[in-house]
Amino acid sequence: MADTSMYRVQTQTRASYSAGAVCIALIILFILLPTFAGRGLIQDLFFIFTMLVLAQFWNLLAGYGGLVSVGQQAFVGMGAYAMFGGVILWGMDPVFAILLGGVAALIVAIPTAFFAFRLQGAYFAIGTWVIAEVMRLLVAQWKVLGGGTGTSLPRTATREMWATEWIQTTFDVRGAAARDILTYWLALALVIATIAGIYWLLRTKRGLALAAVRDNVEAAKSVGVDAVRMKWLVYLVSAAGTGLTGALIYVQKLRISPDAAFSVTDWTAYVIFIVVIGGIGTIEGPILGVLIFFILQSLLADYGSWYLMVLGLIGIAVMLFAPRGLWGLISEKTGLQIFPVRRRLVLTNPKDGSNSIQSDKQREA
Amino acid sequence: MSLLETQGLTAHYGDFQALFGVDVRLEEGETVAIIGANGAGKSTLMRSISGVLTNGSDQVRFDGKPIGDLPADEIMGRGVAMVPEGRRLFPSLSVEENLLIGTYGRKVQGHWSLQTVYDLFPILQERRNHPGTALSGGQQQMVAIGRALMSNPRVLLCDEISLGLAPVVIKDIYAAVPRIQEAGASLIVVEQDIGQAMKVADRVYCMMEGRVTLEGTADTLSREAIHDAYFGGAAA
Amino acid sequence: MIWIDTIIQGVLLGGLYALFAAGLSLVFGIMRLVNLAHGDLIVFAAYLILLLVSVLGLSPFLAAIIAAPIMFGVGWALQRHVLNRVLGPDILPPLLVTFGLSVVLQNALLEGFSADSQRLPAGEITTASVQMGGLNLGVLPLLTFASAILVIVGLNQLFYRTELGRAFRATSDDAVTAGLMGIRPERIFATATAIAMLVVTLAALYLGMRANFDPNIGPARLIYAFEAVIIGGLGSLWGTLVGGIIIGVAQTVGAAINPEWQILAGHLAFLIVLLIKPRGLFPRAVD
Numbered sequence: 001m002a003d004t005s006m007y008r009v010q011t012q013t014r015a016s017y018s019a020g021a022v023c024i025a026l027i028i029l030f031i032l033l034p035t036f037a038g039r040g041l042i043q044d045l046f047f048i049f050t051m052l053v054l055a056q057f058w059n060l061l062a063g064y065g066g067l068v069s070v071g072q073q074a075f076v077g078m079g080a081y082a083m084f085g086g087v088i089l090w091g092m093d094p095v096f097a098i099l100l101g102g103v104a105a106l107i108v109a110i111p112t113a114f115f116a117f118r119l120q121g122a123y124f125a126i127g128t129w130v131i132a133e134v135m136r137l138l139v140a141q142w143k144v145l146g147g148g149t150g151t152s153l154p155r156t157a158t159r160e161m162w163a164t165e166w167i168q169t170t171f172d173v174r175g176a177a178a179r180d181i182l183t184y185w186l187a188l189a190l191v192i193a194t195i196a197g198i199y200w201l202l203r204t205k206r207g208l209a210l211a212a213v214r215d216n217v218e219a220a221k222s223v224g225v226d227a228v229r230m231k232w233l234v235y236l237v238s239a240a241g242t243g244l245t246g247a248l249i250y251v252q253k254l255r256i257s258p259d260a261a262f263s264v265t266d267w268t269a270y271v272i273f274i275v276v277i278g279g280i281g282t283i284e285g286p287i288l289g290v291l292i293f294f295i296l297q298s299l300l301a302d303y304g305s306w307y308l309m310v311l312g313l314i315g316i317a318v319m320l321f322a323p324r325g326l327w328g329l330i331s332e333k334t335g336l337q338i339f340p341v342r343r344r345l346v347l348t349n350p351k352d353g354s355n356s357i358q359s360d361k362q363r364e365a
Numbered sequence: 366m367s368l369l370e371t372q373g374l375t376a377h378y379g380d381f382q383a384l385f386g387v388d389v390r391l392e393e394g395e396t397v398a399i400i401g402a403n404g405a406g407k408s409t410l411m412r413s414i415s416g417v418l419t420n421g422s423d424q425v426r427f428d429g430k431p432i433g434d435l436p437a438d439e440i441m442g443r444g445v446a447m448v449p450e451g452r453r454l455f456p457s458l459s460v461e462e463n464l465l466i467g468t469y470g471r472k473v474q475g476h477w478s479l480q481t482v483y484d485l486f487p488i489l490q491e492r493r494n495h496p497g498t499a500l501s502g503g504q505q506q507m508v509a510i511g512r513a514l515m516s517n518p519r520v521l522l523c524d525e526i527s528l529g530l531a532p533v534v535i536k537d538i539y540a541a542v543p544r545i546q547e548a549g550a551s552l553i554v555v556e557q558d559i560g561q562a563m564k565v566a567d568r569v570y571c572m573m574e575g576r577v578t579l580e581g582t583a584d585t586l587s588r589e590a591i592h593d594a595y596f597g598g599a600a601a
Numbered sequence: 602m603i604w605i606d607t608i609i610q611g612v613l614l615g616g617l618y619a620l621f622a623a624g625l626s627l628v629f630g631i632m633r634l635v636n637l638a639h640g641d642l643i644v645f646a647a648y649l650i651l652l653l654v655s656v657l658g659l660s661p662f663l664a665a666i667i668a669a670p671i672m673f674g675v676g677w678a679l680q681r682h683v684l685n686r687v688l689g690p691d692i693l694p695p696l697l698v699t700f701g702l703s704v705v706l707q708n709a710l711l712e713g714f715s716a717d718s719q720r721l722p723a724g725e726i727t728t729a730s731v732q733m734g735g736l737n738l739g740v741l742p743l744l745t746f747a748s749a750i751l752v753i754v755g756l757n758q759l760f761y762r763t764e765l766g767r768a769f770r771a772t773s774d775d776a777v778t779a780g781l782m783g784i785r786p787e788r789i790f791a792t793a794t795a796i797a798m799l800v801v802t803l804a805a806l807y808l809g810m811r812a813n814f815d816p817n818i819g820p821a822r823l824i825y826a827f828e829a830v831i832i833g834g835l836g837s838l839w840g841t842l843v844g845g846i847i848i849g850v851a852q853t854v855g856a857a858i859n860p861e862w863q864i865l866a867g868h869l870a871f872l873i874v875l876l877i878k879p880r881g882l883f884p885r886a887v888d
Contacts, residue, residue: 516782
């Protein structure tokens with residue numbers, strides 16, 4: 001067929017190839033970082049990575065799925081509490097209990113989705129928030145895990161955590177520092193898996209369908225996209241990923257309480273600002289957003305509530321004047337795309353192409 | 366000076382250009398019909414004049430003043446009222462409330478009031494407390510015309526007022542036109558039904574693909590000329 | 602008897618929630634705008650009243666009368682200059698802007714007034730009560746409930762008996778056609794939000810007199826208000842009152858069983874109603 005030899009569908013850009021190389025170099029650097037970096041940097045990066053994962057999942061939900069949830073703290077909290085439950089009630093190793101956190105978030109997401117999907121738009125946002133509040137209040141009734149005041153991971157469990165002994169001897173550090181390195185690596189793995197996974201998802205047929213559903217549910221339906229199934233997929237994937245992240249965050253924090261683990265500010269407000277400021281509906285946006293968020297936090301950390309005020313004002317300003325976020329501005333100006341998902345038609349071999357057309361014509365003649 | 370005129374009017378929906386330099390004028394006391402096939406740009410022209418779409422300031426002039434970039438409510442305030450395509454009654458409002466909306470926020474003086482609109486369309490008085498959307502198509506069209514008249518406009522824009530109505534109902538609706546003219550309004554009527562348009566109008570513009578392809582007084586235009594302008598010359 | 606008392610207290614509490622919700626319902630009904638800062642605006646108004654009380658030495662009622670036009674102006678300016686710019690088919694921008702506003706307001710109040718809880722000094726009225734058929738009812742809750750009814754009657758009159766109300770409904774139905782009829786939708790929206798802020802001032806007055814408040818309680822009030830609006834059904838102000846009462850009764854009954862279950866019971870009642878009737882009990886407008 002002449003057509004197929006002339007054109008192919010391509011998503012890569014030249015920038016994305018060099019970005020790919022930079023990414024691989026960065027990943028190697030990040031893996032090796034604990035050999036020479038101090039504990040402070042490791043902890044900062046842990047914070048950045050985990051917030052980035054939360055932001056990517058919220059972005060998947062709201063930016064790609066069109067599901068504006070104000071209740072993702074439900075899954076952070078459920079994941080974290082499930083991890084604590086696994087450790088305290090069943091004596092699991094905290095590292096493996098993280099997986100339990102993901103599973104638990106997935107399980108509670110099913111009835112939640114069943115309920116929340118009956119709601120549209122703004123109702124959905126408020127509904128998810130109420131559900132998160134209900135979970136917080138229910139968990140506060142769970143006396144074995146400290147009720148409303150919360151509890152800590154038992155010493156024995158944290159000391160004997162998987163791989164910490166090996167890290168202690170290899171890097172010659174104490175238990176607490178070893179735990180930081182371990183959680184840092186886990187967060188790094190989670191970030192890579194999340195970005196790679198979402199990138200892959202968006203480039204598959206399903207990803208295209210997702211964009212179609214976001215842009216116009218009715219039109220997408222008419223060309224055979226199952227909008228309901230896509231919403232379920234995105235919602236459940238986001239819930240599970242958010243749950244895993246929540247569990248991981250609390251393996252590092254060691255102490256949990258319902259108010260902290262189900263905090264709408266920490267796990268949803270911050271995350272929304274990261275995504276909005278960086279650029280909603282792109283993979284690059286949350287990465288840029290989390291860096292800005294972290295810099296602002298470091299600069300304004302001493303000013304208490306001024307920090308949140310500034311963050312809120314920036315969020316409002318971005319929404320008013322640059323609704324596609326800072327990354328939107330950058331890629332508009334430069335055309336830069338690191339994670340391109342847009343499909344482009346590329347002329348592969350014009351010479352062959354013209355030949356084949358000619359031969360067709362000759363045959364006609 | 367014409368009462369209302371467009372000069373080199375262009376209009377876009379995003380990347381799509383719908384009007385390419387349209388020149389149309391309406392004199393005081395005149396009724397002008399705009400005909401053309403679906404997608405010719407007739408409704409876009411109406412939306413541009415009425416301010417639903419904003420254009421270059423000078424592209425639309427009313428009473429000698431540029432109004433092309435004004436919002437719809439301001440254009441209405443100056444005396445150009447529209448009967449929109451598809452009637453667009455407010456479902457939460459009763460018939461009478463729909464009519465009263467036409468006078469919102471200002472004291473209007475002139476021939477048209479609730480009483481004179483009811484005189485024009487007596488059935489509406491009977492149905493005054495029904496929700497506008499509970500009426501038949503023809504009655505809804507009467508409400509839409511009455512609603513626009515309530516502001517006592519100098520120019521009344523009628524966008525496809527016969528669309529989807531039975532012939533006998535269309536006759537009733539058009540029977541009101543002379544009385545509207547007598548009360549002092551000049552009219553621009555968008556019609557797909559050429560016969561109807563020729564009957565009511567002093568002059569006719571025919572549009573195709575965003576351009577005016579034919580212009581003339583209703584009695585001088587030949588069937589063939591209209592046919593060509595309507596469907597695109599010899600191609601048809 | 603104790604149960605009757607609990608339920609009546611719940612109904613009266615529902616009056617407060619209906620006051621929280623009435624302004625939200627108005628704005629939501631007219632422009633489909635979800636104002637996530639609504640709770641924080643109530644708290645902001647409460648601080649404004651407190652400021653007037655402490656600086657000018659006024660009674661809270663008098664202070665609220667002065668605060669009301671200020672809040673009216675705040676609402677007008679907020680809608681005119683910020684929220685109108687993000688209204689559209691996409692619900693995300695207004696959600697995010699009001700969410701940002703919520704965070705800004707909370708932290709500005711924290712900076713200005715610290716995290717200490719405050720209360721509006723209302724004097725004897727806070728403890729006064731009347732005997733009614735063997736029940737001891739607080740004057741302030743009764744006053745709150747009466748105010749809620751008055752506000753809803755008033756808003757309904759405005760909606761169905763005035764020219765402005767007609768314009769509200771017409772714009773809510775179809776803003777483009779409303780423009781063709783000489784109505785500037787942006788002005789209608791600004792007026793609606795300004796009126797909502799009058800109701801917010803009244804809600805703030807009762808909030809501040811009945812209980813302690815601090816800069817962080819806004820979001821919880823927002824949730825109760827939203828639950829009331831959603832249970833009632835979009836666009837029905839009487840529905841909003843019923844919704845407030847359902848939340849209020851669920852909370853007092855829950856609290857009577859176990860004090861820790863008060864809030865939880867309210868949320869569960871909301872979820873159950875929504876599960877049975879996703880569009881609320883008395884849906885009027887088509888969404």
